[in-house]
Amino acid sequence: MAAEKNNIPYKIYLSEDEMPKAWYNVRADMKNKPAPLLNPGTGEAMGFEDLRPVFCDELVRQELDNDTPFIPIPQEIRDFYKMYRPSPLVRAYCLEEKLQTPAKIYYKFEGNNTSGSHKLNSAIAQAYYAKQQGLKGVTTETGAGQWGTALSMACAYLGLDCKVYMVKVSYEQKPFRREVMRTYGASVTPSPSMDTAIGRKILEEHPGTTGSLGCAISEAVEVATSTPGYRYVLGSVLNQVLLHQSVIGLETKAALDKYGIEPDIIIGCAGGGSNLGGLISPFMGEKLRGEKDYRIIAVEPASCPSFTRGKFAYDFCDTGKVCPLAKMYTLGSGFIPSPNHAGGLRYHGMSSILSQLYHDGYMEATSVEQTRVFEAAEMFARVEGILPAPESSHAIRVAIDEALKCKEAGEEKTIVFGLTGTGYFDMVAYEKFHNGEMSDYIPTDEELGKSFASLPQVPGQA
Numbered sequence: 001m002a003a004e005k006n007n008i009p010y011k012i013y014l015s016e017d018e019m020p021k022a023w024y025n026v027r028a029d030m031k032n033k034p035a036p037l038l039n040p041g042t043g044e045a046m047g048f049e050d051l052r053p054v055f056c057d058e059l060v061r062q063e064l065d066n067d068t069p070f071i072p073i074p075q076e077i078r079d080f081y082k083m084y085r086p087s088p089l090v091r092a093y094c095l096e097e098k099l100q101t102p103a104k105i106y107y108k109f110e111g112n113n114t115s116g117s118h119k120l121n122s123a124i125a126q127a128y129y130a131k132q133q134g135l136k137g138v139t140t141e142t143g144a145g146q147w148g149t150a151l152s153m154a155c156a157y158l159g160l161d162c163k164v165y166m167v168k169v170s171y172e173q174k175p176f177r178r179e180v181m182r183t184y185g186a187s188v189t190p191s192p193s194m195d196t197a198i199g200r201k202i203l204e205e206h207p208g209t210t211g212s213l214g215c216a217i218s219e220a221v222e223v224a225t226s227t228p229g230y231r232y233v234l235g236s237v238l239n240q241v242l243l244h245q246s247v248i249g250l251e252t253k254a255a256l257d258k259y260g261i262e263p264d265i266i267i268g269c270a271g272g273g274s275n276l277g278g279l280i281s282p283f284m285g286e287k288l289r290g291e292k293d294y295r296i297i298a299v300e301p302a303s304c305p306s307f308t309r310g311k312f313a314y315d316f317c318d319t320g321k322v323c324p325l326a327k328m329y330t331l332g333s334g335f336i337p338s339p340n341h342a343g344g345l346r347y348h349g350m351s352s353i354l355s356q357l358y359h360d361g362y363m364e365a366t367s368v369e370q371t372r373v374f375e376a377a378e379m380f381a382r383v384e385g386i387l388p389a390p391e392s393s394h395a396i397r398v399a400i401d402e403a404l405k406c407k408e409a410g411e412e413k414t415i416v417f418g419l420t421g422t423g424y425f426d427m428v429a430y431e432k433f434h435n436g437e438m439s440d441y442i443p444t445d446e447e448l449g450k451s452f453a454s455l456p457q458v459p460g461q462a
């Protein structure tokens with residue numbers, strides 16, 4: 001490609017003017033729309049009125065909107081984005097050199113803000129709509145702490161109260177994350193807690209449990225729906241979150257277009273699917289409209305393999321079974337993954353949008369074991385300088401693997417991957433890796449089978 005012969009800067013920045021003015025809603029271009037959320041009691045699709053008690057009105061509209069391709073980003077949110085966006089698209093020259101690959105590798109770096117990840121893109125949007133509605137505050141869960149941190153920052157900026165239920169094991173192992181949230185004014189409660197009916201029930205059934213995202217979601221939803229002036233917000237999985245995260249993909253595409261670069265392979269790690277969904281959205285749109293083709297690869301931990309070993313079925317989004325049912329690739333809402341260090345990838349389910357796209361053959365998925373992930377993380381840190389989050393390092397691993405395949409085959413492919421965040425709060429994990437104490441536990445078919453057995457029976461579903 002001619003333009004590629006030109007020198008590509010180490011970092012491609014857009015100007016503020018070139019930042020997206022609207023989010024892109026990939027559902028508008030999907031022939032098979034993601035399946036609707038269902039009421040767990042009746043099995044009926046949930047509409048605006050059903051979801052209003054849980055989520056802010058405008059976010060419910062976005063959640064249910066399968067048709068509008070572009071949704072304007074309110075000016076206040078754009079102003080906030082300007083504090084850390086546009087984020088750079090970096091040519092990984094040093095990594096290419098290290099690998100001696102003919103592949104061209106680019107990464108979109110979303111860790112350039114204090115919360116340290118892409119999650120701030122949706123946190124500010126959700127907090128903004130809560131504020132607009134005149135609410136007092138929001139509740140949420142956090143696993144590794146990135147989402148809670150992002151939401152605390154957004155709430156501090158807008159003057160909203162923020163109540164975070166933090167998975168107990170992270171609360172204890174990541175005291176610094178907890179303190180960052182408290183610095184931004186959030187209250188942080190270890191989950192399961194005795195504050196909620198669902199927390200008490202879970203503790204009774206599983207005394208000594210260190211919690212899971214699914215438990216923490218149940219608690220946060222209970223508090224939101226029982227406290228006047230509060231709503232619940234979620235950092236991934238939902239359609240609205242993928243919509244907000246499309247800012248990542250739109251910027252990536254604009255930066256690539258600026259230099260006439262066409263990616264062959266796009267890679268992202270997948271926990272609930274928000275960064276990957278956001279990164280790929282505009283590219284997927286072209287693919288869905290038949291204009292272009294790309295290989296799109298989701299990377300998940302071998303310890304929590306929703307896409308690669310899960311079932312495409314309606315399931316509960318939370319352990320307490322208080323949330324709507326979502327159709328997705330799932331390991332079962334009772335699945336508690338082994339202590340993997342990529343906390344942000346430990347969710348049992350996956351975005352309904354990505355699940356549908358994967359089911360329809362528009363993207364691939366692969367799983368990787370964590371020691372191989374940390375090997376990639378360390379190599380990346382040494383050559384590119386950025387200390388990556390363990391979650392992000394799943395994408396690094398597969399980008400490296402694909403670049404090495406290019407070397408073998410002598411192919412000059414262009415690879416783009418999402419570098420979702422920094423790993424400064426994950427040094428215990430790095431320490432385990434350096435001391436050779438990291439394990440690669442992979443769930444057995446028997447364990448998954450047990451968890452699948454608890455999938456809900458939904459009328460009309462196989």
Ligand SMILES: *Cc1c(COP(=O)(O)O)cnc(C)c1O
Binds near residue numbers: 146391420
């Ligand atoms: C939360 C998180 C993820 C995974 O979440 P998705 O919704 O799948 O994007 C990935 N990387 C980082 C740094 C995170 O904080």
